[in-house]
Amino acid sequence: MGTSIVVTSGKGGVGKTTTAANLSLALVQAGKKICVIDLDVGLRNLDAILGLSDRVIYDIVDVISGRIDVQRALVQHPQYNGLCMLAASQSASQDNLNIERISQIVLDLKNSFDFVIIDCPAGIERGFQAAVAVADSAIVVTTPEIAAVSDADRVVGILEAANLTYGIHLVINRVRLQMIQSGKSMDIQNIVNRLSVPLIGVIIDDDEVIASSNDGHPVVGIQDSNPAAIGYTNLAHRILGKDIPLNEIDNNRLPTKKSGFWQRLFKSK
Amino acid sequence: MKNVALKGKGQEYYLEISSYCDFNAALEDMKVLFDDLAKSTDKLTLIVDTQQRLLGEKQITELKQLIKSYHMLDLKQIVSAVDTKTSLNNILKKNQIQIESHIVRSGQILDYNGNLLLLGDVHAGAQVRATGSIFVVGVVEGIIHAGFPDNDDAVIAGNLGAARQIRISDLFQIVADLAMDNLEMDSFFYVNDLHTIAIDKIDNLATIKPQKEIIIS
Ligand SMILES: Nc1ncnc2c1ncn2[C@@H]1O[C@H](COP(=O)(O)OP(=O)(O)OP(=O)(O)O)[C@@H](O)[C@H]1O
Ligand SMILES: [Mg+2]
Numbered sequence: 001m002g003t004s005i006v007v008t009s010g011k012g013g014v015g016k017t018t019t020a021a022n023l024s025l026a027l028v029q030a031g032k033k034i035c036v037i038d039l040d041v042g043l044r045n046l047d048a049i050l051g052l053s054d055r056v057i058y059d060i061v062d063v064i065s066g067r068i069d070v071q072r073a074l075v076q077h078p079q080y081n082g083l084c085m086l087a088a089s090q091s092a093s094q095d096n097l098n099i100e101r102i103s104q105i106v107l108d109l110k111n112s113f114d115f116v117i118i119d120c121p122a123g124i125e126r127g128f129q130a131a132v133a134v135a136d137s138a139i140v141v142t143t144p145e146i147a148a149v150s151d152a153d154r155v156v157g158i159l160e161a162a163n164l165t166y167g168i169h170l171v172i173n174r175v176r177l178q179m180i181q182s183g184k185s186m187d188i189q190n191i192v193n194r195l196s197v198p199l200i201g202v203i204i205d206d207d208e209v210i211a212s213s214n215d216g217h218p219v220v221g222i223q224d225s226n227p228a229a230i231g232y233t234n235l236a237h238r239i240l241g242k243d244i245p246l247n248e249i250d251n252n253r254l255p256t257k258k259s260g261f262w263q264r265l266f267k268s269k
Numbered sequence: 270m271k272n273v274a275l276k277g278k279g280q281e282y283y284l285e286i287s288s289y290c291d292f293n294a295a296l297e298d299m300k301v302l303f304d305d306l307a308k309s310t311d312k313l314t315l316i317v318d319t320q321q322r323l324l325g326e327k328q329i330t331e332l333k334q335l336i337k338s339y340h341m342l343d344l345k346q347i348v349s350a351v352d353t354k355t356s357l358n359n360i361l362k363k364n365q366i367q368i369e370s371h372i373v374r375s376g377q378i379l380d381y382n383g384n385l386l387l388l389g390d391v392h393a394g395a396q397v398r399a400t401g402s403i404f405v406v407g408v409v410e411g412i413i414h415a416g417f418p419d420n421d422d423a424v425i426a427g428n429l430g431a432a433r434q435i436r437i438s439d440l441f442q443i444v445a446d447l448a449m450d451n452l453e454m455d456s457f458f459y460v461n462d463l464h465t466i467a468i469d470k471i472d473n474l475a476t477i478k479p480q481k482e483i484i485i486s
Pocket of ligand 2 (some may be wrong): 016045
């Protein structure tokens with residue numbers, strides 16, 4: 001039986017879809033079978049980031065309405081054997097998300113995949129509620145901004161009430177070390193303290209993430225050495241239980257002065 | 270005369286009714302006693318102590334009527350060492366301090382009956398309300414409302430320097446408008462005689478708003 005992981009945030013545009021896509025790919029590279037579901041009905045874009053838009057024939061609303069069997073609606077990635085996607089419908093609205101049906105679909109998928117990764121819509125409306133109802137665990141994505149952290153807090157409160165089997169973990173995305181260093185953005189420890197949710201990943205802000213997403217090839221698949229790709233890969237390995245210190249960026253591109261920052265973060269965890 | 274006894278305690282006169290006798294027998298004994306007293310006294314203020322007995326409505330009326338029929342007697346009050354379970358439960362519910370240990374997050378509104386000791390942070394966008402006082406061990410960034418909706422006796426204490434608003438009873442205070450040096454960890458908020466929110470050092474809590482009724486459960 002596989003595990004479902006919901007990727008959520010509260011605030012829009014902080015990198016849920018990017019995280020879901022790259023995490024899925026990183027888990028596939030680690031040898032796992034992954035099904036990634038787009039619940040952002042009406043505003044789908046997971047398929048584009050994964051380069052699967054051309055291949056979508058059926059979507060989740062077709063499955064919910066019973067028009068098609070879930071296995072037949074899955075889109076198989078041409079390049080990665082272990083990766084399948086269930087697309088969101090571009091035309092329907094979140095009201096089409098019948099929570100009982102989605103629970104059944106996710107349960108079915110957990111039987112044939114190691115992980116079912118669910119990309120949530122922004123907000124705490126029906127799409128989010130459906131995701132919470134089927135989650136075994138949650139990844140809350142935030143950026144180092146007050147508004148994103150505050151929305152993350154709201155979402156964590158709701159997730160806590162759902163008592164997920166494998167709990168809630170935090171990913172801080174689009175981290176710009178220069179801004180943290182100069183005190184212009186919230187620092188990592190500060191965010192973790194505020195949310196008091198265990199940190200499982202820190203992803204650097206990198207132009208390559210945007211460029212590769214536009215291209216339909218998530219950065220994890222094309223550039224092993226990219227600092228954001230390393231962040232996603234480490235996130236995947238931590239989910240698989242490897243004890244990787246949260247100081248990856250330090251080793252890669254930061255001058256010595258900054259090592260203290262990551263070491264402090266790591267030690268205090 | 271063993272069913273009732275008249276005792277002087279300080280300035281007061283107590284008429285004690287034995288807990289175990291028949292109530293009507295006690296009334297009979299009282300008549301004898303009061304007749305006797307009427308000869309020697311022309312004014313006597315009385316407190317009736319029913320001890321381990323709780324009188325019913327009818328018994329209270331009977332007792333009051335009897336005492337009224339003697340002009341020199343003035344009944345101040347009827348006391349007893351016992352109380353009904355219902356009224357005790359009400360007192361307990363109102364006066365206990367509930368201890369809660371969790372984080373209150375954005376969008377959550379927690380309501381409590383009575384006094385609250387909160388061990389945990391109150392995040393921005395969160396609200397904690399209680400009908401009694403609220404004591405917080407943790408950082409408050411949200412809104413704390415004590416004495417909800419109209420209890421002026423409630424107080425708020427804790428680390429409140431980063432709170433958005435402090436509300437007590439029907440009053441509110443925007444914390445950003447306060448002089449920061451008033452907001453040390455050792456301050457508390459209360460409603461003063463002018464019905465406005467005031468701040469003082471926690472050392473003065475006992476004199477300004479004695480929290481004598483709080484029972485830690
Ligand atoms: N680590 C990163 N570095 C640079 N750009 C990033 C990073 N993560 C995400 N982005 C960019 O931020 C934008 C929003 O990302 P994404 O679509 O993943 O967010 P989302 O949370 O899914 O948004 P929505 O709420 O609309 O679903 C995209 O243009 C994406 O390429
Ligand atoms: Mg998205």
